Amino acid sequence: MLQLLRNVAGLGAAVAALGATLPTAEAQPTASRPPSCFYTNQILNTRMANPRTLYIRTSARRYYRMDFASDCDTDVAGPLVIHPFGDNAQICSAISVDVSLRETGQRCMPTQLTALTPDEVAQVPKKDLP
Numbered sequence: 001m002l003q004l005l006r007n008v009a010g011l012g013a014a015v016a017a018l019g020a021t022l023p024t025a026e027a028q029p030t031a032s033r034p035p036s037c038f039y040t041n042q043i044l045n046t047r048m049a050n051p052r053t054l055y056i057r058t059s060a061r062r063y064y065r066m067d068f069a070s071d072c073d074t075d076v077a078g079p080l081v082i083h084p085f086g087d088n089a090q091i092c093s094a095i096s097v098d099v100s101l102r103e104t105g106q107r108c109m110p111t112q113l114t115a116l117t118p119d120e121v122a123q124v125p126k127k128d129l130p
Helices: 002-021 118-123
Strands: 043-050 053-058 063-068 080-084 097-101 110-115
Touching (some): 097 110
Antiparallel strands (some): 043 053, 063 110, 080 097
């Protein structure tokens, strides 16, 4: 019995020593991605870069890119109406927003909403930024 206790104690010491020598998982730095949600009352300006890409600037000086599944013909039919689903006026993803042309009512189907980092904003041509 005493031998069994010594073996268990030795095994416990070996496991503890092994645990002390294994590398610990270090916290990886996260990308400095801006918040992915904003409220419609925070939208200051928008600009269509092309028929499938909309840039949004919010009051928090943040920029977002919204991509569409097909062409959204704003050159002919005027400005966009951006309306989130639900009652909280918050936009967090492309699925949670309805986008249509004010003049014709044509719907533009958003496929992706991306919060842009300052580096990504710097890569967008100035003429495309709102």
